[in-house]
Amino acid sequence: MGLEFPNPVGVAPGLDKNGDYFEALGDLGFGFVEIGTITPRPQPGNPKPRVFRLTGAQAMINRLGFNNKGVDHLVRRVKRHRFRGVLGINIGKNFDTPIERAADDYLLCLEKVYAYADYVTVNISSPNTENLRDLQGEDQLNQLLDKLSRRRSELADEHDRRVPMALKVAPDLDHESIRSIAQVVSHHRMDAVIATNTTIGRAGVEGMKYADEAGGLSGAPLKPIADKVLADLRTLLPSDIALIGVGGITTGQDAVDKLALGADLVQFYTGMVYRGPELVTECLQAIANHGAA
Ligand SMILES: Cc1cc2nc3c(=O)[nH]c(=O)nc-3n(C[C@H](O)[C@H](O)[C@H](O)COP(=O)(O)O)c2cc1C
Numbered sequence: 001m002g003l004e005f006p007n008p009v010g011v012a013p014g015l016d017k018n019g020d021y022f023e024a025l026g027d028l029g030f031g032f033v034e035i036g037t038i039t040p041r042p043q044p045g046n047p048k049p050r051v052f053r054l055t056g057a058q059a060m061i062n063r064l065g066f067n068n069k070g071v072d073h074l075v076r077r078v079k080r081h082r083f084r085g086v087l088g089i090n091i092g093k094n095f096d097t098p099i100e101r102a103a104d105d106y107l108l109c110l111e112k113v114y115a116y117a118d119y120v121t122v123n124i125s126s127p128n129t130e131n132l133r134d135l136q137g138e139d140q141l142n143q144l145l146d147k148l149s150r151r152r153s154e155l156a157d158e159h160d161r162r163v164p165m166a167l168k169v170a171p172d173l174d175h176e177s178i179r180s181i182a183q184v185v186s187h188h189r190m191d192a193v194i195a196t197n198t199t200i201g202r203a204g205v206e207g208m209k210y211a212d213e214a215g216g217l218s219g220a221p222l223k224p225i226a227d228k229v230l231a232d233l234r235t236l237l238p239s240d241i242a243l244i245g246v247g248g249i250t251t252g253q254d255a256v257d258k259l260a261l262g263a264d265l266v267q268f269y270t271g272m273v274y275r276g277p278e279l280v281t282e283c284l285q286a287i288a289n290h291g292a293a
Helices: 022-027 071-078 099-116 132-136 138-159 175-187 220-236 252-260 270-275 278-292
Strands: 009-011 032-038 051-054 059-062 086-091 119-123 165-169 192-195 216-219 242-246 265-268
Touching: 009 278, 022 032, 032 071, 032 119, 032 265, 059 220, 059 270, 071 086, 071 099, 086 099, 099 119, 099 132, 099 138, 119 138, 132 138, 138 165, 138 175, 165 175, 175 192, 175 220, 192 220, 216 220, 216 270, 220 242, 220 252, 242 252, 252 265, 252 278, 265 270, 265 278, 270 278
Parallel strands: 009 032, 009 265, 032 086, 086 119, 119 165, 165 192, 192 242, 242 265
Antiparallel strands: 051 059, 059 216
């Protein structure tokens, strides 16, 4: 991605949707923090309750629906900051923007955050915004990334800085879909792919309290599914496109596994809920030991 990371362990987006706490998160030892998902206009998200803990499985189900204070708020927060790690900004569309006009929302967010982001993530993989994941289809993705990469070139000239762009994908994709995403990503010279968002599947939590709640499942049960997509992408993508592995990291070994499958960086969210900041140290230690072995 052309960036220097203090360490490869990051905060996954959703934990600090508005850019309100990323400096404090950085102080916990993370090498990078990805804030967002942010949308052009503020929106409340879905009615509560909308986040559920499946404690026995170290998992969560959420259907937040991109609740956020809007891109202008986030920009005010990131304009001046003291965070020394890498700051990613994850962008999305408002729930009431028609899917045919989705590109307008992504373009507007890209323009507004461009000057302040170390990298920008295009999130087309949340299960909680209607039809969003359809943007992963070959034709739609091609059109979206075409517009975004053209605009990025113009912004790079204006700002004299090429900000890397990442695409965040869902885990619920078959091999053919992953192959077509890899082709489109390479064609448009994206810098990274982030695998994965939450799953609409319920493997590993069947019969548990809250398992039938609508939303995306994250945490330990997601790991095998996310790992498979990650491994697939590593074989399909050229080596100069970075991979960020996310989904189900709840131990240091889980982080090492993702790096072994070809991830250049890792992130977690649900692990932070169950393990707290100690998981950051554990991941860094496990990665260091693995490197030394
Ligand atoms: C409560 C919650 C909110 C989330 N919000 C976002 C979001 O706004 N944007 C996004 O790209 N991913 C979001 N995610 C997905 C996470 O970034 C991550 O991809 C997923 O949870 C898998 O990682 P984990 O098992 O470590 O949690 C959210 C996850 C959770 C649990």
